[in-house]
Amino acid sequence: MSSGNEVRIQSVDVTALLAPEYVDNFDTGWFDPDFWQAKATPVSVGGRGSAWFIERPKGDWVLRHYRRGGLVARFNENAYLYTGERGVRSFSEFRLLQQMAEMKLPVPRPVAAGYSRHRLWYQASIIIERLPDVIPWGELLTRQEDCSVTWERVGRVLRSFHDKGVYHADLNCFNILIASDKVYLIDFDRGELRRAPKVPGEGWQGANLTRLKRSILKIAGHDDRSSLALSEHWARLLAAYCG
Numbered sequence: 001m002s003s004g005n006e007v008r009i010q011s012v013d014v015t016a017l018l019a020p021e022y023v024d025n026f027d028t029g030w031f032d033p034d035f036w037q038a039k040a041t042p043v044s045v046g047g048r049g050s051a052w053f054i055e056r057p058k059g060d061w062v063l064r065h066y067r068r069g070g071l072v073a074r075f076n077e078n079a080y081l082y083t084g085e086r087g088v089r090s091f092s093e094f095r096l097l098q099q100m101a102e103m104k105l106p107v108p109r110p111v112a113a114g115y116s117r118h119r120l121w122y123q124a125s126i127i128i129e130r131l132p133d134v135i136p137w138g139e140l141l142t143r144q145e146d147c148s149v150t151w152e153r154v155g156r157v158l159r160s161f162h163d164k165g166v167y168h169a170d171l172n173c174f175n176i177l178i179a180s181d182k183v184y185l186i187d188f189d190r191g192e193l194r195r196a197p198k199v200p201g202e203g204w205q206g207a208n209l210t211r212l213k214r215s216i217l218k219i220a221g222h223d224d225r226s227s228l229a230l231s232e233h234w235a236r237l238l239a240a241y242c243g
Contacts, residue, residue, distance in 0.1 A: 005019065006018065006095070007020055007023050013028060013116055014114045014116055015115055015116075015117070016112055017090075018112045019110060022112060028114070030112060031112075031127070033063060036052070040052040040054055041053045043062070050064060051064040051065070053130060059129060060130040060132075061127050062108070062128050063127050064125065064126050065078060065124075066080070066123070066124040066125065066126075079118070080122055081120060081121060082117055082120055082121060088113075088115045089124050089190070090113035090124035090126045091115070092190075093113065093188050093191065094112075094126060096166075096192065096193070097128065100161075100188075105161060105164060105185075106182055107184060107186070107188070108129050108131050111129060113125070114126075131177055131186075134178060136173070136174045136176070136177055137154065138173035138174035138216075139174070140178060141173060141220070148236055151234070151236045153178075153183050153240070154237055154240075155237035155240030156243070157176075158237075158241055159200065159240075162196060164193075165193045165196050167194045170187060170189070171212045172215035173219070174215070200241075216234075217230070
């Protein structure tokens with residue numbers, strides 16, 4: 001079963017969606033970091049220990065297993081209640097990434113999404129193309145290597161996503177990747193397309209911005225000088241967003 005930009009493959013252990021260009025070489029082992037051996041390197045920033053860079057001669061990938069966070073993870077680390085294929089998190093993210101790519105938004109292209117079902121529960125994974133020469137914005141902020149221009153670029157990019165109705169469920173400064181000429185958003189688990197509010201930056205869009213600011217405050221300094229700089233930078237972001 002397939003559509004124009006995805007191919008569905010059913011095997012004994014895994015049900016997968018693939019971008020058509022990867023179908024001929026697909027192996028269900030792709031979702032297992034052990035399959036890649038030395039070519040798989042754990043992602044050190046974010047990912048809850050559940051993401052790997054996959055080295056490939058024709059372009060690197062990122063493999064991510066879906067893991068729970070917070071207190072729930074102590075009892076159920078990576079299993080989700082199966083309510084039908086429409087609710088599988090990796091499939092939803094794969095399709096949202098496809099839609100955003102068609103909208104020309106700056107996101108990584110999806111390669112494959114898969115899940116394995118175990119009675120009432122399932123475990124899921126996704127593979128995306130790795131973006132070259134980028135660094136998480138949160139890392140730049142931690143190193144204090146940021147500049148005013150970056151804040152303005154981020155504001156404009158966030159507005160472009162919001163204008164298209166893209167809701168990011170975990171918009172934080174580590175899910176924003178900075179390149180020399182571009183700003184990307186990643187990790188759209190539980191993301192969706194929504195109706196945009198009448199006034200930009202209000203409703204769910206405002207909640208997105210508040211979540212982002214909260215993540216920045218966690219890594220910012222707490223002295224008066226740092227607080228003043230943050231206020232000035234955040235004002236620049238909002239001005240670019242509203243512009």
